[in-house]
Amino acid sequence: MWNVARFATSSLRRSRRFSTAIPGPCIVHKRGADILHDPWFNKDTGFPLTERDRLGLRGLLPPRVISFEQQYARFMESYRSLEKNTQGQPNSVVSLAKWRILNRLHDRNETLYYRVLIDNIKDFAPIIYTPTVGLVCQNYSGLFRRPRGMYFSAKDKGEMMSMIYNWPAQQVDMIVLTDGSRILGLGDLGVQGIGIPIGKLDMYVAAAGINPQRILPVMLDVGTNNEKLLEDRLYLGLRQPRLEGEEYLSIVDEFMEAVFTRWPKAIVQFEDFQMKWAFETLQRYRKRFCMFNDDVQGTAGVALAGLLGTVRAQGRPLSDFVNQKIVVVGAGSAGLGVLNMAIQAVSRMAGKNEAAVKNQFFLLDKDGLITKERTNIDPAAAPFAKDLKDVEGLREGASLIEVVKKLKPHVLLGLSGVGGIFNEEVLKAMRESESTKPAIFAMSNPTMNAECTAADAFKYAGENIVFASGSPFENVDLGNGKVGHVNQANNMYLFPGIGLGTLLSGARIITDEMLQAASECLASYMTDEEIQKGILYPSVNNIRHITAEVGAAVLRAAVAEGLAEGYGDVGPRELRHMSKEETVEYITRNMWFPVYSPLVHEK
Numbered sequence: 187m188w189n190v191a192r193f194a195t196s197s198l199r200r201s202r203r204f205s206t207a208i209p210g211p212c213i214v215h216k217r218g219a220d221i222l223h224d225p226w227f228n229k230d231t232g233f234p235l236t237e238r239d240r241l242g243l244r245g246l247l248p249p250r251v252i253s254f255e256q257q258y259a260r261f262m263e264s265y266r267s268l269e270k271n272t273q274g275q276p277n278s279v280v281s282l283a284k285w286r287i288l289n290r291l292h293d294r295n296e297t298l299y300y301r302v303l304i305d306n307i308k309d310f311a312p313i314i315y316t317p318t319v320g321l322v323c324q325n326y327s328g329l330f331r332r333p334r335g336m337y338f339s340a341k342d343k344g345e346m347m348s349m350i351y352n353w354p355a356q357q358v359d360m361i362v363l364t365d366g367s368r369i370l371g372l373g374d375l376g377v378q379g380i381g382i383p384i385g386k387l388d389m390y391v392a393a394a395g396i397n398p399q400r401i402l403p404v405m406l407d408v409g410t411n412n413e414k415l416l417e418d419r420l421y422l423g424l425r426q427p428r429l430e431g432e433e434y435l436s437i438v439d440e441f442m443e444a445v446f447t448r449w450p451k452a453i454v455q456f457e458d459f460q461m462k463w464a465f466e467t468l469q470r471y472r473k474r475f476c477m478f479n480d481d482v483q484g485t486a487g488v489a490l491a492g493l494l495g496t497v498r499a500q501g502r503p504l505s506d507f508v509n510q511k512i513v514v515v516g517a518g519s520a521g522l523g524v525l526n527m528a529i530q531a532v533s534r535m536a537g538k539n540e541a542a543v544k545n546q547f548f549l550l551d552k553d554g555l556i557t558k559e560r561t562n563i564d565p566a567a568a569p570f571a572k573d574l575k576d577v578e579g580l581r582e583g584a585s586l587i588e589v590v591k592k593l594k595p596h597v598l599l600g601l602s603g604v605g606g607i608f609n610e611e612v613l614k615a616m617r618e619s620e621s622t623k624p625a626i627f628a629m630s631n632p633t634m635n636a637e638c639t640a641a642d643a644f645k646y647a648g649e650n651i652v653f654a655s656g657s658p659f660e661n662v663d664l665g666n667g668k669v670g671h672v673n674q675a676n677n678m679y680l681f682p683g684i685g686l687g688t689l690l691s692g693a694r695i696i697t698d699e700m701l702q703a704a705s706e707c708l709a710s711y712m713t714d715e716e717i718q719k720g721i722l723y724p725s726v727n728n729i730r731h732i733t734a735e736v737g738a739a740v741l742r743a744a745v746a747e748g749l750a751e752g753y754g755d756v757g758p759r760e761l762r763h764m765s766k767e768e769t770v771e772y773i774t775r776n777m778w779f780p781v782y783s784p785l786v787h788e789k
């Protein structure tokens with residue numbers, strides 16, 4: 187089960203790169219300059235002359251036709267010269283300049299934009315996704331030039347059912363929704379959080395091949411409690427405190443009803459909601475609508491795959507997972523999501539109920555170790571609170587260093603949003619870990635909020651650790667030709683496959699079994715050889731391939747549960763009869779790939 191045969195991603199890419207096969211036509215309902223101003227259809231100077239005639243474009247472009255390959259090369263040249271010209275400038279200036287050049291292309295010509303994104307995903311993911319997307323959100327009101335996605339505000343109450351029809355696409359498959367209340371580890375950024383749904387959906391296109399004409403980033407602007415933004419005269423969102431309680435929920439309810447009325451088969455991914463609403467909305471909608479919460483459920487699956495990988499990295503059988511001592515730092519939506527899923531996994535492995543398998547997990551929040559002595563404990567964290575008699579020598583609220591020194595855990599996993607809390611002392615204490623290969627997971631985003639840097643982890647905790655971070659770090663040079671491998675433990679390895687697999691299955695809800703299948707698929711993706719080198723997750727360059735595998739696992743789980751209703755012409759019967767390989771092939775075939783399609787005008 188752990189040696190999944192690899193797929194020839196590079197040959198797939200090579201064969202499709204600038205292929206000469208003629209792609210199917212694309213219907214367009216506009217003509218002339220309107221097409222040039224629509225990034226879905228625009229080809230810039232790439233419109234062939236016959237198409238210019240058909241679509242009323244003759245004379246609106248310089249006469250020379252430039253091929254897709256030439257346009258691609260020209261963009262990459264300008265990108266590389268921007269890199270050269272900004273050398274030596276502060277990181278934030280360089281990153282924002284890179285984001286701007288990519289964003290301008292996104293706004294002008296989506297086909298070319300997604301092609302450069304897919305082909306250069308390792309370089310560009312850190313720009314359109316974490317960490318730069320965090321900087322973009324922080325500066326969004328100033329960076330704003332053109333709208334992208336939809337904005338539903340508290341002022342739109344009662345109007346959403348009609349507003350949703352303002353979106354120009356007939357069909358929407360994937361929606362990423364935020365209320366901006368917990369953007370990465372940056373806190374409440376109000377309407378400026380729209381950058382997150384945009385970045386997540388870019389990953390959907392790049393990794394899952396969701397057609398960019400069928401994605402919709404959404405901001406639910408219910409106000410902000412960020413004083414600085416409320417005082418900022420350029421702030422683009424509602425200048426009022428956040429709605430709370432029933433008022434808040436009635437806005438989300440109305441949005442969900444509106445979406446599923448217009449697009450009954452869409453999938454809504456909740457992203458970066460503060461914890462109380464993350465859990466509440468998940469419980470409220472998960473049996474009624476096709477939705478999931480990525481921070482709770484996607485993160486959990488990725489973390490669990492990494493935790494199982496660390497067991498393999500120690501050369502132990504997976505069944506040894508039940509003996510690992512795991513300290514989770516951060517009792518928010520992500521940390522609790524991870525604990526819930528990890529405990530389900532241990533319970534299945536040990537054949538015991540969940541209550542009986544919690545001993546190995548330890549949870550800390552901003553007030554230290556969470557025990558049953560805690561007054562005002564958050565109900566969501568309560569099930570993980572320790573009995574003091576089970577943590578002898580530790581007290582309620584024990585600090586992280588006390589906990590690490592006392593427990594000598596196998597794994598230290600941070601989802602606290604607090605940069606640097608795995609400090610030198612804590613990391614040095616991990617040298618005493620009971621594991622032969624202690625694991626340090628600094629999963630908070632963006633980079634500044636990571637619990638530690640990769641370099642510090644290897645320097646202080648030792649060279650034999652396994653390291654993962656939520657945002658990318660360079661591998662660490664350990665000297666003598668040795669390399670400390672940096673893994674990116676980010677939910678991007680799962681959410682695209684969860685969305686795509688669900689979509690193609692036609693399931694109306696997303697169950698725990700489907701999510702578990704996604705996580706297991708990721709866990710089994712790496713070979714023993716790779717795991718021995720501390721490589722727990724695939725390279726981001728392979729993201730389309732891992733997404734196809736994860737998508738197939740999710741689809742098959744939906745089939746097994748009798749939830750798959752089919753998609754397009756492929757009905758539930760056909761899905762049921764597909765082998766695993768056929769399912770992966772089916773998923774791969776359904777991935778959109780950016781090439782210029784002949785445009786056919788229809789009134």
Ligand SMILES: NC(=O)c1ccc[n+]([C@@H]2O[C@H](COP(=O)([O-])OP(=O)(O)OC[C@H]3O[C@@H](n4cnc5c(N)ncnc54)[C@H](O)[C@@H]3O)[C@@H](O)[C@H]2O)c1
Nearest residue numbers: 370371516517518519520551552602603630631656676677
């Ligand atoms: N790598 C990934 O895929 C991934 C996925 C989801 C979230 N995250 C990151 O995880 C972080 C937390 O997200 P969340 O949704 O759980 O946030 P949250 O606000 O719901 O929870 C944060 C938790 O951290 C605790 N905390 C704060 N300061 C602390 C300290 N000094 N010591 C210990 N605990 C402390 C808080 O008490 C709270 O329990 C964010 O930075 C986010 O970007 C990463």
Ligand SMILES: O=C(O)C[C@H](O)C(=O)O
Nearest residue numbers: 316370458481631676677
């Ligand atoms: O956005 C990411 O990079 C991961 C995660 O969803 C987060 O909130 O940090």
Ligand SMILES: [Mg+2]
Nearest residue numbers: 370457458481
């Ligand atoms: Mg998130």
